[in-house]
Amino acid sequence: MSDAGETFDCRMCGHVEKGDPGYHGICAGCRGEVVRRSTRWGTVPAVVAGALYFWMLAATGMFESRFLMVWVALGAAIVWVVFKIARRVLFDVVRARGVRVRMNKAKKA
Numbered sequence: 001m002s003d004a005g006e007t008f009d010c011r012m013c014g015h016v017e018k019g020d021p022g023y024h025g026i027c028a029g030c031r032g033e034v035v036r037r038s039t040r041w042g043t044v045p046a047v048v049a050g051a052l053y054f055w056m057l058a059a060t061g062m063f064e065s066r067f068l069m070v071w072v073a074l075g076a077a078i079v080w081v082v083f084k085i086a087r088r089v090l091f092d093v094v095r096a097r098g099v100r101v102r103m104n105k106a107k108k109a
């Protein structure tokens with residue numbers, strides 16, 4: 001019987017969700033929580049990378065450089081890439097550890 005269409009049990013909270021389990025097999029509530037946490041934690045390595053880069057510019061006297069704007073733009077790009085990679089990695093880390101989703105997340109209609 002598949003009158004309700006595709007359903008799946010969330011791998012994290014066991015909530016039965018309608019629709020396609022997708023790549024991760026977790027429900028929208030869990031997925032949102034994992035994304036939130038990985039985004040929050042992803043800022044840590046990005047800030048560290050930015051601070052290191054800033055320190056490196058200062059240490060090498062790049063602030064005197066005519067190409068300062070280029071270095072700043074490059075730094076911003078590096079921070080962004082670090083953030084994107086960190087968030088992607090953390091998504092898997094957080095997902096593997098699991099999130100404790102409050103029961104009221106699974107609202108019954």
Ligand SMILES: [Zn+2]
Binds near residue numbers: 010011012015026101
């Ligand atoms: Zn879930």
